Amino acid sequence: MPYNEQSITSVRRWSPKTFSFTTTRPEGFRFENGQFVTLGLRREGRLIPRAYSIVSDPREPDLEFLSIHVPDGQLTSQLAELGVGDSVWINSKVTGSLTLEHVLPGRNLYLLATGTGIAPFISLIRGKKVFEHFERVILVHSVRTAPELSYREEIEHRAGDRLRYVPTVTREAHANTRRGAELFRSGELFRMLDLPAADAELDRVMLCGNPEMNREMTEFLKAAGWTMTNYKGVGNFTVEQAFVGTRAGD
Numbered sequence: 001m002p003y004n005e006q007s008i009t010s011v012r013r014w015s016p017k018t019f020s021f022t023t024t025r026p027e028g029f030r031f032e033n034g035q036f037v038t039l040g041l042r043r044e045g046r047l048i049p050r051a052y053s054i055v056s057d058p059r060e061p062d063l064e065f066l067s068i069h070v071p072d073g074q075l076t077s078q079l080a081e082l083g084v085g086d087s088v089w090i091n092s093k094v095t096g097s098l099t100l101e102h103v104l105p106g107r108n109l110y111l112l113a114t115g116t117g118i119a120p121f122i123s124l125i126r127g128k129k130v131f132e133h134f135e136r137v138i139l140v141h142s143v144r145t146a147p148e149l150s151y152r153e154e155i156e157h158r159a160g161d162r163l164r165y166v167p168t169v170t171r172e173a174h175a176n177t178r179r180g181a182e183l184f185r186s187g188e189l190f191r192m193l194d195l196p197a198a199d200a201e202l203d204r205v206m207l208c209g210n211p212e213m214n215r216e217m218t219e220f221l222k223a224a225g226w227t228m229t230n231y232k233g234v235g236n237f238t239v240e241q242a243f244v245g246t247r248a249g250d
Helices: 115-126 129-133 152-158 180-186 188-193 211-223
Strands: 003-013 018-023 036-043 046-053 063-068 087-095 108-114 136-143 163-169 204-208 237-239
Touching: 046 063, 046 087, 046 115, 063 115, 108 115, 108 180, 108 211, 115 136, 115 152, 115 204, 136 180, 136 188, 152 163, 163 180, 163 188, 180 188, 180 211, 204 211, 211 237
Parallel strands: 108 136, 108 204, 136 163, 204 237
Antiparallel strands: 003 018, 003 087, 018 063, 036 046, 036 087
């Protein structure tokens, strides 16, 4: 697949470990809320690519990405040093399993993210369609330290009855110190929000984060009678299998 050279238009540091950046958008580049694309840097004539979820809404002129900074990482250590005007290379193909086409419409949509796994969910809540498919969207974001709660102000500004936001911080004093997946499995999440318990017949779940969270929640949901979307058909929960941002590893 062809890569297009694009320019960085802005950079924001959220924490020592996380940052976001925007780039120009290749001509004719189209995507759906929740998808990811491969981007990279050219070094010594070689492209170093990794998959990143797109934070932007498709209506926005630029593309936005959220990344972890791995100090010794082959890509992110160099990406973190770039500034406005520097070049990145963006693939023309987009894909991903966190779009609205990957879950049936329903009552409440639960978005469970860890770290930079929140990226595709920001794209979803910036769009209009998710609120046409569901009565409520519940976004649960688990991180280790408070500065890693990327986009917190934006989410809180958007939050209301249709969008509920639950940030959790596991390694600092915080109102919620339990992981979002634990809150979901224990039922505490629904009590906190005064919502009925998640029901596989009515509600839907999207997962994006570290492999352990994805695996544990997938096993839990399947054991409870939920059906994961796969090549056989659309189910009531979906998980992003690709590496996006945090899970690129370097």
